[in-house]
Amino acid sequence: MAKNPFKQLAGETAIYGLSTILARIVNFLLVPLYTRVLTQSDYGVVTEFMAYIAILQVVLTLGLETGCFRFASKDGVDKEKVFSNAFMIVLGLCLLFFVGVSLFSGSISAALGYEGFRKVIMYVAAILLMDNATAILFARLRYEHKALKFAIIKTLKIFTEVGTNLVLYLVMPKHFAANPNHWLLNFVSATPDFTYAIFAIFVSCLLCVVLLLPDIQKLHFRPDGKLGRELLLYSLPLMIAGLPGVLNDFLDRVLMRFLNADPVMWRADLGVYQAGVKIAVIMSLFIQMFRYAAEPFFFQREKQKDSKTLYAQVMTWFVAFCMAGFLFVMLYMDVIGLLLGKDFRPGLSIAPIMLMAYVLLGMQFNISMWYKLSGKTNYAVWITLAGLVVTIVINALFMPRYSYHAAAWAHIASYLVMMVISLILGNKYYPIPYNWKKILLCIGFALAIYGGSMLLPEMSLWPKMAVHTGLMLIYLVPMGLYLYKTRNA
Numbered sequence: 037m038a039k040n041p042f043k044q045l046a047g048e049t050a051i052y053g054l055s056t057i058l059a060r061i062v063n064f065l066l067v068p069l070y071t072r073v074l075t076q077s078d079y080g081v082v083t084e085f086m087a088y089i090a091i092l093q094v095v096l097t098l099g100l101e102t103g104c105f106r107f108a109s110k111d112g113v114d115k116e117k118v119f120s121n122a123f124m125i126v127l128g129l130c131l132l133f134f135v136g137v138s139l140f141s142g143s144i145s146a147a148l149g150y151e152g153f154r155k156v157i158m159y160v161a162a163i164l165l166m167d168n169a170t171a172i173l174f175a176r177l178r179y180e181h182k183a184l185k186f187a188i189i190k191t192l193k194i195f196t197e198v199g200t201n202l203v204l205y206l207v208m209p210k211h212f213a214a215n216p217n218h219w220l221l222n223f224v225s226a227t228p229d230f231t232y233a234i235f236a237i238f239v240s241c242l243l244c245v246v247l248l249l250p251d252i253q254k255l256h257f258r259p260d261g262k263l264g265r266e267l268l269l270y271s272l273p274l275m276i277a278g279l280p281g282v283l284n285d286f287l288d289r290v291l292m293r294f295l296n297a298d299p300v301m302w303r304a305d306l307g308v309y310q311a312g313v314k315i316a317v318i319m320s321l322f323i324q325m326f327r328y329a330a331e332p333f334f335f336q337r338e339k340q341k342d343s344k345t346l347y348a349q350v351m352t353w354f355v356a357f358c359m360a361g362f363l364f365v366m367l368y369m370d371v372i373g374l375l376l377g378k379d380f381r382p383g384l385s386i387a388p389i390m391l392m393a394y395v396l397l398g399m400q401f402n403i404s405m406w407y408k409l410s411g412k413t414n415y416a417v418w419i420t421l422a423g424l425v426v427t428i429v430i431n432a433l434f435m436p437r438y439s440y441h442a443a444a445w446a447h448i449a450s451y452l453v454m455m456v457i458s459l460i461l462g463n464k465y466y467p468i469p470y471n472w473k474k475i476l477l478c479i480g481f482a483l484a485i486y487g488g489s490m491l492l493p494e495m496s497l498w499p500k501m502a503v504h505t506g507l508m509l510i511y512l513v514p515m516g517l518y519l520y521k522t523r524n525a
Contacts, residue, residue, distance in 0.1 A: 051183035051184055051186075051187050058191055059190060059191050059193075059194035059195075060194075060317055060321040062194055062195060062198050063194055063197070063198060064314065064317055064375070065198065066198060066201055066233075067311065067314050067375055067376065068375050068376070068377070069201065069202070069205060069206075070082070070233070071311055071376050071377035071379070071380040072377040073205055073228060074228075074229075074230065074307075075304075075307075076303070076304035076305075076307040076308055076379055076380065077303040077304045077307060078229055078230045078303075078307070079230075079306075079307035079310060079311070079380075080302070080303035080304055080305070080306035080307035080310070081150075081230040081303060082230045082233045082234070082307075082310075083289050083306050083307060083309075083310040084289055084290070084293070084303075084306065085156070085160060085230070085234055086286075086289075087286035087287075087289035087290055088160065088290075089160060089163060089164060089167075089237075090282050090285065090286045091279070091282055091283065091286055091287075091290075092133075092164050093164065093167060093168060093171075093282075094275060094278045094279055094281075094282045095275065095279070096126065096129055096130050096133060096164055096168040097126055097168050097171050097172075097275070098125065098126065098129070098268065098271055098272060098275050099270075099271035099272060099273070099274030099275030099276075099277075099278060100122040100125065100126060100172060100175075100267060100268075100271045101171060101172065101174075101175040102271065102274050102331065102408065103122065103267045103268075103270050103271030103274065104118055104119055104122050104172065104175050104176070104179065104267075105175070105178075105179055105331060105332050105335050106270055106335065106408070107263075107266070107267060107270070108179055109335050109336060109338075115179075116255075116256055117256065117258075117260055117263060118263065118267070119172060119173075119175070119176045119179075119255065120255040120256045120257065120258070121259065121260050121263050121264050121267060122172045122175075122267055123169065123172040123173070123252075123255055124257060124259060124264075125264060125267070125268070126168050126169055126171070126172055127169045130164060130165040130168050130169055131165065133161065133164065133165070134161045134162065134164070134165045137157060137158070137160070137161035138158060138161060141154045141157040141158050141161075142154050144157050145157050153231065155223070155231070156231050156234050159234050159235055159237075159238040160234065162238055162241070163234075163237055163238055163241050166241040166242065166244065166245050167241050167244075169245075170241075170244055170245060170248050173248050173251045173252065174186060174189075174190075176251070177251075178329075178331075178332055179332055181332075183329070189244060189247050189248065192243065192244075192247065193240045193241070193243060193244045193247075194240065196239060196240040196243045197236045197237055197239070197240035198236075200235070200236035200239045200240065201232065201233060201236045204224065204228070204232040204235070204236065205228050205232055208220065208224075209226075209227065209228055212226045212227075213226070223235060270411075270413060273413040273414050273416055273417050274408070274413050274416060276416070276417045276420070277404075277413070277416030277417055277419065277420040278420070279420065279424070280420035280421065280423045280424035280427070280450070280454070281397070281420065281423075283424055283427060284397075284423060284424070284427050284446070284447055284450045284451065285447075287424075287427060287428070287431070288309075288427075288431055288435070288440070288443035288446065289306060289309075289310070291431050291432075291435060291443075292305065292306045292309070292435070292439075292440070292443070295431060295432065295435040295436055296435060296436070296439055297435065297436055297437055297438065297439040298439070305439050305440055306440070307380065308379075308380050308382055308383040308440065309383055309386070309439075309440035309443065309444075310383075311376050311377075311380035311381075311383040312380075312382075312383025312384055312385065312386040312387055312390070312440070312444075313383075313386070313390055314376075315365065315369075315372060315373065315375075315376075315383075315384060315387045315390075316365065316387055316390035316391045316393075316394055318361055318364070318365055319358060319361050319362065319365070319390075319391050319394040319395065319398075320394050322357065322358065322361055322398075323358075323394060323397060323398040323401065326354065326398065326401075327401060330350065330401075330402075331405075331408075334347065334405050334408075334409065335408075335409070338409050344467070344468045344469060345469060347402070347405065347468050348468050348469045348470045348471060350402065351399070351402045351403075351468075351470050351475065352470075352471050352474050352475055352478075352519065353519065354398060354399075354402060355395070355398075355399060355475050355478050355479065356478045356515060356516075356519055358394075358395045358398055359395065359478050359479055359481075359482035359511070360482070360508075360511065360512060360515075361391075362388075362391045362392065362395060362482055362486070363482050363485060363486060363507070363508055363511055364508065365387065365391055366387070366388055366391065366486050366489070367486070367489060367504035367505075367507055367508055368501065368504065369384065369387065370497055370500065370501070371497075371501065383440070385441070386440060386441060386444040388486070389441075389444040389445060389447070389448060390444055390447060392448060393444070393447035393448045393451055395479070396448060396451035396452055396455055397447075397451045399455055399475075400451055400454050400455040400458060403455055403458045403459050403462055403468075403470075404416065404419070404458050406458070406461070406462035406465065406466035406468065407419075407458075407461070407462070407465075407466070409466060410465055410466045412465060412466075415461055415465075418457075419454050419457050419458050419461070420454060422453055422454060422457055423450040423451065423453050423454035424450070426446070426449050426450040426453050427446050427447075427449075427450040430442060430445065430446035430449055430450075431443055431446050434446075474518075474519065477518075478515060481511060481515060482511055485507050485510060485511050488507070489503075489504060489507055
């Protein structure tokens with residue numbers, strides 16, 4: 037008997053989700069550490085390097101994760117060849133990048149204003165080499181529905197990163213002071229600073245490569261020029277299309293160096309901004325775990341008669357869950373906000389903006405499946421370039437006056453523009469019958485409840501949490517019942 041498609045998607049989403057939630061929650065525990073041990077400026081430097089890593093990850097994978105799903109799903113195609121060739125392409129490119137950065141690491145660190153931190157530049161290059169090469173292996177696990185193995189390795193990776201951070205920041209400084217010749221000092225500085233966080237990521241990536249060595253050994257290292265060209269022709273537009281998404285998340289961190297309202301305090305403002313963004317991590321992690329399961333799910337259901345109706349239903353439920361997440365974070369902000377150190381709590385003002393931006397980003401992911409499924413990936417370039425233009429224009433115009441608040445609003449504007457353009461083109465070339473009445477009802481109802489909570493009189497913490505719990509139920513119960521009763525409408 038064939039598996040129920042919703043049950044399969046829900047089951048894999050749950051596995052990806054549990055590992056991702058666990059990993060992100062454990063990782064999120066670093067935020068109280070960073071915002072209490074590091075200065076605003078040091079946390080800003082960590083944020084800047086993470087932005088470079090995130091942007092370059094998209095470039096160096098060349099969009100081949102999705103390309104693998106497309107070609108491996110075709111009838112008569114050797115799946116081993118697809119994943120092996122994709123791995124060889126990414127590995128070759130990343131090795132060239134690593135060698136280039138290694139040769140000029142001193143000049144790069146000086147140009148960024150971090151003289152004396154050549155090792156950090158090397159760590160960043162090594163992280164990108166290991167992370168991008170293993171991305172193809174993780175794509176294969178997703179395609180083969182090996183969600184549990186995927187989840188275990190990802191979880192071990194993040195625990196290693198967190199554990200290394202805790203040891204370096206909380207344990208090793210005393211040992212370094214007592215033992216100035218400690219072997220670890222060949223890799224990190226003697227006093228706690230932003231370099232510890234980067235080194236921790238390097239260690240976790242190294243572990244990930246070790247855990248995936250058996251999968252690497254199974255690959256067939258026999259290049260197929262024709263297949264490689266076809267993979268790149270399909271995937272490169274997706275890579276270009278993926279750039280505005282990651283740029284919308286991270287370009288503002290780079291631009292703050294040049295455009296911040298206070299040019300002297302840009303690193304400190306960047307640290308505060310990052311702390312505020314971290315509060316919206318619940319929404320972003322749900323979107324990520326959904327994407328892991330949904331992308332191969334959409335491709336594998338493409339040939340079914342009712343596939344478009346299925347995609348539309350997925351969109352409605354997705355938005356309903358996202359708005360529940362929005363309400364959860366905002367209604368319990370008085371408690372969640374305590375995770376940040378006092379110096380970083382001004383960043384909480386951007387939390388509702390970033391949460392809604394992530395909702396729009398998730399909707400854009402659902403809508404953008406039309407050009408992936410129809411093979412018209414060239415449209416992705418124009419859609420995402422439009423979003424990137426919006427991001428750059430808003431930050432250029434308003435960041436010099438409003439600092440990171442302009443960056444937060446730029447996220448919403450950019451994702452909204454991309455979503456609308458993608459929807460218009462999708463209705464023309466690959467129409468999917470989204471139920472916009474239900475979708476807008478979910479969004480409007482949740483925002484109305486949040487707006488109502490802002491009008492309540494001042495209360496002490498626990499009575500306020502009790503009232504807000506009631507508001508949460510006001511959304512969950514009727515919305516859940518309504519969606520269930522009209523699920524076939």
